[in-house]
Amino acid sequence: MTRQINAKPHVVIVGGGLSGLTTAFYLQRAIADIQLSILESAPQIGGVIQTEQMDGYLVEHGADMFATQPGDAFQLCQDLGIEEELLVPNVEGRGAMIVRGDQLHPVPEGFVLMRPTRTASILKTPLLSLSGKMRLLGERWIATRKETTDESVADFTRRRLGQETLDRIVQPLVGGIYTADHEQLSMAATMPTFVNMERQHTSLAAATAARQRRSEDSPERNSSGARYSQFRGFPKGMSSWLQTIADRLPKDAMRLQTSVRSVTPTATEGHDQRWDVETSEGKLPQADAVVLATPAAAAAKLCAPFASSIAEPLSSLKTASSVITIIAAANKDIARLPKTFGFVVPAAESKSILACSFANHKFAGRCPEDTTLMRIFMGGALRTDLLERTDAELLALIREELGTWIGWNGKAIWTKAVRWNNAMPQYHVGHLDRVGKIESGLAAYPTMALAGNSLHGVGIAPVIRTAKQAAARIAASLAVDSESGVPKP
Numbered sequence: 001m002t003r004q005i006n007a008k009p010h011v012v013i014v015g016g017g018l019s020g021l022t023t024a025f026y027l028q029r030a031i032a033d034i035q036l037s038i039l040e041s042a043p044q045i046g047g048v049i050q051t052e053q054m055d056g057y058l059v060e061h062g063a064d065m066f067a068t069q070p071g072d073a074f075q076l077c078q079d080l081g082i083e084e085e086l087l088v089p090n091v092e093g094r095g096a097m098i099v100r101g102d103q104l105h106p107v108p109e110g111f112v113l114m115r116p117t118r119t120a121s122i123l124k125t126p127l128l129s130l131s132g133k134m135r136l137l138g139e140r141w142i143a144t145r146k147e148t149t150d151e152s153v154a155d156f157t158r159r160r161l162g163q164e165t166l167d168r169i170v171q172p173l174v175g176g177i178y179t180a181d182h183e184q185l186s187m188a189a190t191m192p193t194f195v196n197m198e199r200q201h202t203s204l205a206a207a208t209a210a211r212q213r214r215s216e217d218s219p220e221r222n223s224s225g226a227r228y229s230q231f232r233g234f235p236k237g238m239s240s241w242l243q244t245i246a247d248r249l250p251k252d253a254m255r256l257q258t259s260v261r262s263v264t265p266t267a268t269e270g271h272d273q274r275w276d277v278e279t280s281e282g283k284l285p286q287a288d289a290v291v292l293a294t295p296a297a298a299a300a301k302l303c304a305p306f307a308s309s310i311a312e313p314l315s316s317l318k319t320a321s322s323v324i325t326i327i328a329a330a331n332k333d334i335a336r337l338p339k340t341f342g343f344v345v346p347a348a349e350s351k352s353i354l355a356c357s358f359a360n361h362k363f364a365g366r367c368p369e370d371t372t373l374m375r376i377f378m379g380g381a382l383r384t385d386l387l388e389r390t391d392a393e394l395l396a397l398i399r400e401e402l403g404t405w406i407g408w409n410g411k412a413i414w415t416k417a418v419r420w421n422n423a424m425p426q427y428h429v430g431h432l433d434r435v436g437k438i439e440s441g442l443a444a445y446p447t448m449a450l451a452g453n454s455l456h457g458v459g460i461a462p463v464i465r466t467a468k469q470a471a472a473r474i475a476a477s478l479a480v481d482s483e484s485g486v487p488k489p
Helices: 018-030 072-080 119-124 130-137 152-159 162-178 193-200 205-215 217-226 238-247 296-303 309-316 384-388 391-406 432-442 460-478
Strands: 010-014 035-039 051-054 057-060 095-101 101-106 260-263 275-279 289-292 319-330 343-345 353-358 369-379 414-426 448-450
Touching: 010 018, 010 260, 018 035, 018 072, 018 238, 018 460, 035 275, 051 238, 051 260, 057 369, 057 414, 072 238, 072 460, 101 391, 130 162, 152 162, 152 193, 162 343, 162 353, 193 205, 260 296, 275 289, 289 296, 289 460, 296 309, 309 432, 319 384, 319 391, 353 391, 369 384, 369 391, 414 448, 432 448, 448 460
Parallel strands: 010 035, 010 289, 095 343, 289 448
Antiparallel strands: 051 057, 095 101, 260 275, 319 369, 319 414, 343 353, 353 369
16 A cells, blocks of 8 residues: 655654754755644754853854855855855954963964874974974875774874874864764764875875865965864854744744654555654644654664664764853953964863863954953863863863963853753764664665764754755655655656
């Protein structure tokens, strides 16, 4: 018996964060007449993207900007018609610094995460000893790895660039992105570009030379280590973006403070599946498709009763927690305020702070004049012990360390701690194999899709890409002809 498609298909989306809202937006574009139910357990949309406005301050609790490359996030802004509203980060202060001892030092000019592009900057940097510099610059003569199996970021960097470059430059830069244990973080899942450089050119140095011959290393990237001109923010903060998406959806689609207790397929496999969805508010009308736009653990729990082939590999994915302490301080109380966007701290320093960013250096108007808005990141996979500390205890550690590095006297206009528990996926070695198992399991459930940051990237753009792919998958499954069983043209 072939499935009869409802004239107005009902799609349930579990999760009202960026991935859930984006999935709904693109489903609505793909299917003009659709019933959407977006279920969010929290009292507000947004997930880990939250903006707070208070007394002249614009405070981001999570991400404060997004990269325009890859282009999925910027494309979403274009599809929403808001690309002209976007903010470009300030030109002055672009760049980051790294702690060594009691001082902050710039990331060497042209150092692109784990690829130096300027020999002179490596020779000049105080971040490395002479032997560390020679080991780094000798990378082109290091033998190419013959094995094609996955390896950790630490193993790759140690092998190609040396222990000191790993400890003093790569680990803090990577830690600032992933809050991860570099000894477990997968190269294949997080930095495949560098893996391919070694395989195709025998070394990162040879790959860099080839890129420079093709003029692929931009002057800005070479001078700052990151292309900040390719980032964008919003005048009213990141939450305004999500609210814009929500405003384009049917007003009755969003159901806040509604947790999902179960999703159950009505058929064992194929396009005959519909879904019974039980929530804290009762049972929903039967759904033609479901999208789980949730963290991996939540998706695994929902899938466990009917699809162990999906739930078990989902359950094996690890996460990390973090604390962001936000501090507003008068400039006069910071003796050596850096002009950069922020700094990162190597794990080798054995300190409490993972990274610190200056919100008002990135975008003007984030706080009153003569004040600085700092966001201090702590915890992550390497400092889980800090998550047990109280907000006051963490603030005491911050006062001591920032006093050393930037001369802050500890006086604050106000402080706020934001805790994100198990919010950061950890792409451990073998991650892509686990993803492959999850996607193989999903093949039996064409009317179910996953979206979010658990599988294919932790950044804003990769998350949006998963949402677009989820929408396309569901739209295709709902376009199955009831007679032939094949997608309608």
